[in-house]
Amino acid sequence: MREEYQADLIEVSRLLVTMAEAVRAALRKATTALLTADLKAAEAVMERDAEVDAIYEQVEAKVADTIARQAPVAGDLRRVITALHISADLERMGDLAEHVAKTASRRHPSPAVPAELRPTFKQMAEVADLMAEKITALLQNPDVNAAAELEKQDDAIDDLERHLFKIMLDDDWPYGAETAIDGALLGRFYERYADHAVNIGEHVIYLITGEPVSSQS
Template sequence: MRSAFQEELDLISEQLVQMSRLSATALQRATASLMGTDLNVAQQVISDDQLIDALRRDLDNRAIDVLARQQPVATDLRQMVTALRMSSDLERTGDLARHVAKLTRLRYPAHALPEALRPLFAEMATTAEAMVLRAGEIIGSKDAGGATELMKADDTMDRLHREVFQTLLEPGQTWPAQVTVDATLLSRYYERYADHAVSVALRVVYLVTGVWHDETLPGDDGRYPGSVPRGDA
């Protein structure tokens, strides 16, 4: 019985890793469609989001079935509940990639972004994609220390997010209202995408340690000072 339960847990973990990879691919392609005004690629990203949604439904159904059949307690229960929350985070990253593609489709054949803003968004996309892929690796290895790495990457994303607004508000620079709105939305999509990757990593910390860290950076020694355990369940 225990062996079968562990196999289910391993499969759920593999599905989470697969979701992270699908999401990274979706964002990479959505960004390519944004930069190149490629309607076909944008449409494919929108259509393919159903694959991530289906994987989340399958994972959630599997987890609920395991909860019902195995009645896990303590650490095992924590693994199942955490997996359900991580699947929600990863499904949301796929939705955000779809939003980028939808905005590209909405503005086609015009560019949604002026050329001056594209380098900033290209860097945001690269950062976000790397973060969700790393989140998948952290899930697979149960590397609680990886959360520190992702939170530092999120600092980079936050800086880029601010730079977008600084550019839009630059004195003497006048942007059309539509450009301002679109750039604001897109910046938010990428920034939130990165936030979900961090959330996944923090859930892995909780899974491994039994302690929830509300986006508090661990100490340099790899330990998590000042946190309050929530119990083993």
């Protein structure tokens, strides 16, 4: 029984790592689509989001099956329930990468983001990518310190988002309302992607320490 339970947990972790790798690849490709007006890249991200959703449903089914068959309690139960939260965050990160890709595709062949904003989006995407890399590692190797570093990276994303707004709200902003709206929504997609990565870090901390997860807003 115990051995079976461990095998179940390993299977759930394997699914979560696959999801984390997929949503990381999705945001990288969506950023390429955004910054180089690459329609093919945008379409690839939109097509592949269904794969992330499918793994999400596999995690759900596997967790329910594990609880039903193994009747875990205490820490064991906590681990499988935490897996559900993590998969929900990952599923949403996939959606947000898809939103970035959709915006790029909607504006194609024009670039969705004017030259003035591109360096900031490039930086946001780089930090978000490091965060996705970190959660992939964390899922394989839980580590309280690494989880706390996600908070700092999230602060960097928030600063970059503020910088975006500063550029768009300048009196000299030449692009009008439409481009500003796209810029603000895109900024929010990256910022929310990073928030979900922080949530995952908090879930991992909860898993290790048993300290409750603070609710993000």
